[in-house]
Amino acid sequence: MEHLLPDLVRITAAAGEAILQVYSSDFAVQTKSDESPLTQADLASHRVIVEGLAEIAPEIPVLSEESVPPEYAVRSQWDRYWLVDPLDGTKEFVNRNGEFTVNIALIEGQRARLGVVGVPTQNIVYTGDADAGEALRIDLADTQAAPQALTGRSWDDPGSLVVVASRSHGGERLERYLEDLALRFGEVARTPVGSSLKLCILAEGRADIYPRLGPTSEWDIAAAHAVLSAAGGDVWAAGGASITYNAKESFLNPEFIAVADASFDWKGSLPDVPPKE
Numbered sequence: 001m002e003h004l005l006p007d008l009v010r011i012t013a014a015a016g017e018a019i020l021q022v023y024s025s026d027f028a029v030q031t032k033s034d035e036s037p038l039t040q041a042d043l044a045s046h047r048v049i050v051e052g053l054a055e056i057a058p059e060i061p062v063l064s065e066e067s068v069p070p071e072y073a074v075r076s077q078w079d080r081y082w083l084v085d086p087l088d089g090t091k092e093f094v095n096r097n098g099e100f101t102v103n104i105a106l107i108e109g110q111r112a113r114l115g116v117v118g119v120p121t122q123n124i125v126y127t128g129d130a131d132a133g134e135a136l137r138i139d140l141a142d143t144q145a146a147p148q149a150l151t152g153r154s155w156d157d158p159g160s161l162v163v164v165a166s167r168s169h170g171g172e173r174l175e176r177y178l179e180d181l182a183l184r185f186g187e188v189a190r191t192p193v194g195s196s197l198k199l200c201i202l203a204e205g206r207a208d209i210y211p212r213l214g215p216t217s218e219w220d221i222a223a224a225h226a227v228l229s230a231a232g233g234d235v236w237a238a239g240g241a242s243i244t245y246n247a248k249e250s251f252l253n254p255e256f257i258a259v260a261d262a263s264f265d266w267k268g269s270l271p272d273v274p275p276k277e
Contacts, residue, residue: 001080001106001114002129004056008104008116009125011052013140015102016120018044019087023120029094037090042066045086045102053082053104060106063246065219072249080108083245085219089195098122099194105222110244115226117200126150126200128227135203135230150231152260153205161185164198164207166214173274174213180271181209199224202260203231209266210258213238213273217251225258234262238273 022041030038046066053062063069064084075081082104087093089100098121106114117126123141128134135150161181165174182188191207198210199221222245225235235243237254255273259266 001057001108002132004106005114005116005127005129007052007056008114009127009138011049011056012102012104012116012118012125014052015045015048015086016118016123018048019093019100019102019120023093023096037094038066039087039090039093041093042087042090046084049084049086049102049104053084057082063219065217069251075246078246080106080113081246083107083112083219083222085196085217085223088220089197092194097194099197101195101197101200101224103196103219103223105219105226105245107222107245110247112222112226112229112245115223115230117196117223117227119197119200126203126224126227128203128223128230130226130229133230133232135227137204148204150204150227152202152228152231152233152262153208155208155259155261155264155266160187160189161209162189162191162207164191164193164201164210166192166194166198166212171214173276174211176274177211177213177271180274181211184269184271196221196224199228199233199235199258202233202258203228205260208260209270211238211273212253212256212258214255216253216256218245218253219251221253221256228258228260229262231260232262233258233260234266235259236267240267 019041062082085103092099102118136147235258
């Protein structure tokens with residue numbers, strides 16, 4: 001299915017253009033049943049992606065954050081499907097800081113095989129083929145530039161751990177965990193970023209670890225998970241289990257740890273995650 005990547009990049013870019021049209025306007029913000037924000041940009045991006053995927057692979061079902069999902073008894077029978085977040089980081093979109101993304105993942109066998117993450121305000125698309133181990137950063141503004149191959153940076157300096165953290169989510173448990181990281185690894189530099197960009201920053205070698213101690217949904221991370229895996233990184237549940245997709249009725253992920261260098265023994269080196277109160 002890697003032959004679909006050029007089409008996926010095109011669809012992601014078109015969805016980004018639809019988002020930016022709303023971004024430049026005086027848009028309204030609604031509140032969904034889970035108290036998360038929703039704008040016309042989410043819906044416009046959803047329509048572009050669903051229509052585009054139907055054109056290039058009509059046989060593959062699409063599950064989007066902005067669609068009504070089928071019952072688990074139905075979707076549990078899917079061998080593969082598209083998992084889409086049309087606009088991840090709606091809070092960042094509303095705050096106009098530019099840190100929001102378009103996310104399309106191909107899930108096969110409960111794992112993220114292909115992923116495309118677009119950053120509309122930067123005119124950049126990240127792609128990841130987890131099976132081939134190939135992750136790329138594509139500059140849409142420079143059609144003459146070759147895609148940049150991505151590799152997460154090797155962990156070889158225990159004095160300069162770079163942690164990427166959520167701009168909109170944190171809390172006391174995360175602060176305690178970062179303090180424990182500093183005790184284990186020495187100086188810890190913190191880079192706050194919104195949306196699935198955090199995983200892409202790991203993939204392009206700008207940070208070492210992303211601890212997510214809070215709720216996320218499968219569509220929030222699947223595409224960037226594929227990019228990070230393709231770049232040599234990994235994501236696992238805070239308890240050590242693998243992150244899987246469409247393996248249960250709920251779409252909620254467990255709390256997780258993402259790292260740029262999967263070859264390092266992080267599980268044997270990291271402190272325990274603080275328990276929930």
